Amino acid sequence: MLDLSAADYPFVVYTAFLLSRRTMVSPSYHMFMVFDPAYEEPAELEIAISAAIAGTVGWAEGVVAVSTAQDLARVTVDIEVLPATPPPADVFAENRLLVPTGALAVDKSADSEFHLGIALPPGPGTYGARLLGTGRAEARRGCDEAFAPGFTHESSVAAVAGLAGIEHYRLQVWHLSSEPDWTEEDDQPRLMPA
Numbered sequence: 001m002l003d004l005s006a007a008d009y010p011f012v013v014y015t016a017f018l019l020s021r022r023t024m025v026s027p028s029y030h031m032f033m034v035f036d037p038a039y040e041e042p043a044e045l046e047i048a049i050s051a052a053i054a055g056t057v058g059w060a061e062g063v064v065a066v067s068t069a070q071d072l073a074r075v076t077v078d079i080e081v082l083p084a085t086p087p088p089a090d091v092f093a094e095n096r097l098l099v100p101t102g103a104l105a106v107d108k109s110a111d112s113e114f115h116l117g118i119a120l121p122p123g124p125g126t127y128g129a130r131l132l133g134t135g136r137a138e139a140r141r142g143c144d145e146a147f148a149p150g151f152t153h154e155s156s157v158a159a160v161a162g163l164a165g166i167e168h169y170r171l172q173v174w175h176l177s178s179e180p181d182w183t184e185e186d187d188q189p190r191l192m193p194a
Helices: 042-055 112-116 136-146 153-160
Strands: 019-025 031-035 057-060 063-067 075-081 093-099 104-105 125-134 168-177
Touching: 019 057, 031 042, 031 075, 057 093, 063 093, 063 125, 075 093, 075 104, 093 104, 093 168, 104 112, 136 153
Parallel strands: 075 168
Antiparallel strands: 019 075, 031 063, 031 104, 057 063, 093 125, 125 168
């Protein structure tokens, strides 16, 4: 299983995003998805969901599914459109996404604009995509502590409230082509060796 929460995780900092947007997501069954809002391929969606259940991140033509460490509190999700292919990072999952409408939606988001899809400045096409994540181990521990023996209802509610935003994901995308490009090998993430 891919662990995206290394304590010394090196977030790459960019000074010029084409777009950087943040939302809070309420995971359902330990999962959320980022996808092209016109995407209507249930079979492909099932591929991404199954892969995420098996290994944290699942990819299909126009969707990335992410298994979260907990589903009791909201997680932070950033969508970042980069001006070019980013330099390699030590810990990440990377693949391509088809974005025929030129927009990405985030299910389970607290913001309605993310349900409709946020427009990506380069427009429709094929994007490189990298998922980065932090706070998974801390969120998992906090969830376990919230239901530890001896906790009262009030202390459990407070512990769950304290989990909000601890788990944080960044989906960085960059435009590769104006044409859709997907092959069967793309349904598995390409992982950078540690």
